[in-house]
Amino acid sequence: MGKRVVITGIGVVSPIGIGKNEFWKNLFAGQSGFRDITLFDTKDLKVKIAGEITNFNPKAILGEKGLLDLDRATLLLLSATKLALEDAGLKIDESNTYRTGVSVGTTFGSLHSISKFDRESLTEGPRYVNPIIFPNTVANSPASRISIKFQIKGFNSTISTGMSAALDAIDYANDFICLDKADTIVAGAVEDLSMQTFLGFYKLNYLSGLKNTSAAPLSCPFDNRRNGIIFSEGATTLILQDEEYAKKTGTVVYAEILGIGSCFDPAKFYKYNPKGYGMKKAMKKALKAAGLFPKDIDCVFANANSTKDADYIETKVIKDLFDEYAYKIHVIAVKSALGESFSVSGGFATIAALGALTKGILPPTINYKEKDKNCDLEYMPNKARNKEVSKIMINSFGPNGVCTSLIIGRYKS
Amino acid sequence: MNKRRVVVTGLGVISSIGTGKKIFWDNLILGKSGISKVDAFDTSRHFNHYGGQIRDFEPSNFLEKKKVKLMGRASHFAIAATKLAIKDSDLSFARLNPKKISVLIGTTGGEAQEIEKMDATWVEKGKDAVDRWSIIQYPVSNISSNVAMELKVKGVNRVFTTACAAGNYAIGYGFDLIQLGKADTVIAGGSDAFSYISFTGFSQLSAMAQEECQPFDKNRKGMLVGEGSAILILETLESALSRNAFIYAEILGYGLSCDATHMTNPSVDGIAKCIQNVLAKTGISAEGVDYISAHGTGTKNNDKSECAAIKKVFGEKKVAVSSIKSMLGHCMGAASAIEAASCCLAIVNSVIPPTINYKAPDPECDIDCVPNKARKQKVNIVLNNAFAFGGNNSCLVFKRPNFNDKIQR
Numbered sequence: 001m002g003k004r005v006v007i008t009g010i011g012v013v014s015p016i017g018i019g020k021n022e023f024w025k026n027l028f029a030g031q032s033g034f035r036d037i038t039l040f041d042t043k044d045l046k047v048k049i050a051g052e053i054t055n056f057n058p059k060a061i062l063g064e065k066g067l068l069d070l071d072r073a074t075l076l077l078l079s080a081t082k083l084a085l086e087d088a089g090l091k092i093d094e095s096n097t098y099r100t101g102v103s104v105g106t107t108f109g110s111l112h113s114i115s116k117f118d119r120e121s122l123t124e125g126p127r128y129v130n131p132i133i134f135p136n137t138v139a140n141s142p143a144s145r146i147s148i149k150f151q152i153k154g155f156n157s158t159i160s161t162g163m164s165a166a167l168d169a170i171d172y173a174n175d176f177i178c179l180d181k182a183d184t185i186v187a188g189a190v191e192d193l194s195m196q197t198f199l200g201f202y203k204l205n206y207l208s209g210l211k212n213t214s215a216a217p218l219s220c221p222f223d224n225r226r227n228g229i230i231f232s233e234g235a236t237t238l239i240l241q242d243e244e245y246a247k248k249t250g251t252v253v254y255a256e257i258l259g260i261g262s263c264f265d266p267a268k269f270y271k272y273n274p275k276g277y278g279m280k281k282a283m284k285k286a287l288k289a290a291g292l293f294p295k296d297i298d299c300v301f302a303n304a305n306s307t308k309d310a311d312y313i314e315t316k317v318i319k320d321l322f323d324e325y326a327y328k329i330h331v332i333a334v335k336s337a338l339g340e341s342f343s344v345s346g347g348f349a350t351i352a353a354l355g356a357l358t359k360g361i362l363p364p365t366i367n368y369k370e371k372d373k374n375c376d377l378e379y380m381p382n383k384a385r386n387k388e389v390s391k392i393m394i395n396s397f398g399p400n401g402v403c404t405s406l407i408i409g410r411y412k413s
Numbered sequence: 414m415n416k417r418r419v420v421v422t423g424l425g426v427i428s429s430i431g432t433g434k435k436i437f438w439d440n441l442i443l444g445k446s447g448i449s450k451v452d453a454f455d456t457s458r459h460f461n462h463y464g465g466q467i468r469d470f471e472p473s474n475f476l477e478k479k480k481v482k483l484m485g486r487a488s489h490f491a492i493a494a495t496k497l498a499i500k501d502s503d504l505s506f507a508r509l510n511p512k513k514i515s516v517l518i519g520t521t522g523g524e525a526q527e528i529e530k531m532d533a534t535w536v537e538k539g540k541d542a543v544d545r546w547s548i549i550q551y552p553v554s555n556i557s558s559n560v561a562m563e564l565k566v567k568g569v570n571r572v573f574t575t576a577c578a579a580g581n582y583a584i585g586y587g588f589d590l591i592q593l594g595k596a597d598t599v600i601a602g603g604s605d606a607f608s609y610i611s612f613t614g615f616s617q618l619s620a621m622a623q624e625e626c627q628p629f630d631k632n633r634k635g636m637l638v639g640e641g642s643a644i645l646i647l648e649t650l651e652s653a654l655s656r657n658a659f660i661y662a663e664i665l666g667y668g669l670s671c672d673a674t675h676m677t678n679p680s681v682d683g684i685a686k687c688i689q690n691v692l693a694k695t696g697i698s699a700e701g702v703d704y705i706s707a708h709g710t711g712t713k714n715n716d717k718s719e720c721a722a723i724k725k726v727f728g729e730k731k732v733a734v735s736s737i738k739s740m741l742g743h744c745m746g747a748a749s750a751i752e753a754a755s756c757c758l759a760i761v762n763s764v765i766p767p768t769i770n771y772k773a774p775d776p777e778c779d780i781d782c783v784p785n786k787a788r789k790q791k792v793n794i795v796l797n798n799a800f801a802f803g804g805n806n807s808c809l810v811f812k813r814p815n816f817n818d819k820i821q822r
Contacts, residue, residue: 098686118532119532119536122533126617130617141802153673156803175595203543264558264566264570
């Protein structure tokens with residue numbers, strides 16, 4: 001009993017780089033991925049920047065054929081998946097396809113297509129919308145295209161839990177391997193930048209640069225000046241495998257999944273619970289599942305996204321849980337460079353953590369200048385540092401109440 | 414380690430043929446149709462005008478008035494179905510550990526009506542006019558959050574958006590969570606509200622019938638869109654027995670598979686494989702299956718492929734196969750959850766609900782579809798089929814419990 005689950009492939013398409021090497025290099029260099037939005041017109045909007053992936057050329061990754069009817073979210077996810085499969089050196093054929101599955105986290109991945117289809121129908125008339133684009137409006141379309149493109153036949157699930165969706169999809173995949181339903185799972189996540197999604201965060205006042213319009217938008221988690229998120233997009237795919245199976249195939253193992261915990265925190269409607277009950281419980285559950293104590297953790301890749309309450313509550317919870325040891329570990333917010341990519345954010349953080357684990361370098365929390373007296377942990381400000389780490393906690397907490405923590409560790413066979 | 418056994422002890426149903434499991438079941442076995450002329454939105458410019466719209470649902474019967482306006486219709490349905498299911502299960506929630514109660518909801522469109530409101534405003538008055546309240550209500554993740562907030566439960570909380578099979582995915586994962594010990598009680602099911610987008614989409618795909626959904630009939634014209642929700646309360650056999658709960662059915666397991674061929678065309682092999690796998694996994698022989706609640710959408714392709722797959726697995730054995738979509742239309746992500754509730758009720762009542770609107774046999778659908786009239790028959794093992802967009806197949810297996818001797822309801 002007790003299967004072990006390992007990570008054997010990494011694919012990423014992000015505002016700071018495509019592919020794991022470019023992603024890690026720029027992350028360690030403290031580069032950020034924010035630029036003027038080109039995907040839609042921002043003329044009437046007060047915020048004009050986002051983590052848009054401007055150099056994304058799906059044809060370069062996926063080839064010329066069969067991309068015509070696919071929307072941006074699908075193309076991002078297919079690209080990340082192709083990179084991950086290549087990275088793992090994984091060939092899917094009749095011998096392994098029924099033991100291979102797909103688990104994807106996304107919440108707004110199809111919103112652009114939904115809204116486009118809907119508005120076209122309202123303006124042109126329902127008899128004139130193109131039925132070819134209708135399948136794109138279904139939330140499991142990006143995941144389903146993975147199966148079709150890469151011939152993966154075991155199962156195909158899509159999970160939409162908001163900000164924590166990437167980690168929740170990994171949780172689901174981990175469960176499926178533990179229950180011996182699959183040997184290999186493609187665990188992905190995707191959100192694309194579209195007017196529809198952007199407008200949502202904009203109207204809800206989540207974006208930095210809205211409250212204080214004299215200053216440019218800034219993603220500065222834990223910093224006293226933080227005033228909201230910068231929205232971003234991307235896709236991540238991890239190849240998760242049953243450890244025994246990975247050993248047999250002789251593939252390179254990046255890390256092991258040691259434990260995952262998830263908890264729902266029934267706070268007020270779209271407000272984090274100030275007590276951080278769910279965050280704490282999720283972290284505790286992950287530790288318990290991993291059979292670890294707080295002092296075993298070397299470093300936390302925080303959920304912190306530069307909003308006032310979220311970053312403060314997370315700091316407080318880490319202090320509660322880790323006690324005085326909280327000051328001795330590094331708490332890193334990669335959203336300082338990557339922005340808030342919502343359902344994919346846990347995927348970015350996990351891949352960043354995999355970089356730290358395999359390269360022995362901790363990426364920085366950039367844009368950190370002004371200390372907030374309530375956020376007083378070691379945030380690895382502005383500069384990366386060489387440090388060997390072996391166990392990392394990754395947090396994802398959404399204002400809708402879902403809190404998930406993942407612990408990965410260096411793999412020893 | 415002995416795997417924990419998982420049973421269903423509560424059902425809540427919101428449907429176009431009635432609210433609550435009793436009215437739903439009574440109408441279902443009477444073969445009553447929930448299809449009517451749609452007035453949830455203007456269909457005058459569509460080629461189609463009928464659907465399974467719910468007309469008698471009043472959210473304030475289940476939810477404080479001030480909360481009603483904070484959420485969309487899919488959440489209203491899900492909360493109502495959950496409350497009905499909990500009441501039905503006789504569980505006293507206050508005595509349970511809230512961290513071990515999980516909420517898993519399947520949906521296709523989520524709060525699509527909220528997105529539609531936003532789009533309508535956008536088109537009419539420009540994007541600046543879009544109301545922030547419509548935005549905060551549309552994330553699909555809201556449904557399970559709203560249910561959990563209303564019930565104050567804190568366990569694993571997930572929304573599955575695996576399209577038309579989402580309910581089965583949610584119930585199946587609930588079975589997994591209990592087996593893994595990650596949850597003791599699971600609120601699992603599906604919810605979907607009537608959506609202009611999916612109505613338009615299916616209509617434009619020419620997949621929609623005019624006034625009747627006629628699964629397996631030679632002259633079937635397509636599916637009809639419906640809405641609704643069903644919630645199942647899952648718990649361990651042990652806990653159900655210890656509290657003398659009425660047990661509807663035991664879940665023996667479930668299987669998933671993916672065709673990986675086409676977004677909208679089902680594959681015979683994919684479906685057959687899914688059914689074969691789940692039979693093998695649960696140790697049930699084809700002979701042992703008494704009833705299959707079909708995906709049975711009423712489209713040419715689906716029904717033909719599903720029947721061929723059933724033939725492939727069951728050979729000459731004529732197993733009863735019926736589609737309650739003939740009465741409700743296709744309730745999207747909620748469909749398989751409502752069908753799961755129907756499977757449980759079929760077991761308990763020893764009655765198989767009919768496939769209505771069946772007139773002309775189709776040689777390509779050579780199955781026993783329980784035409785037009787419910788059938789009295791003992792039901793020990795039931796399969797619940799659901800197939801989704803993208804070739805995502807699922808099949809859940811329910812078994813008649815033999816623990817109910819002393820418990821009457």
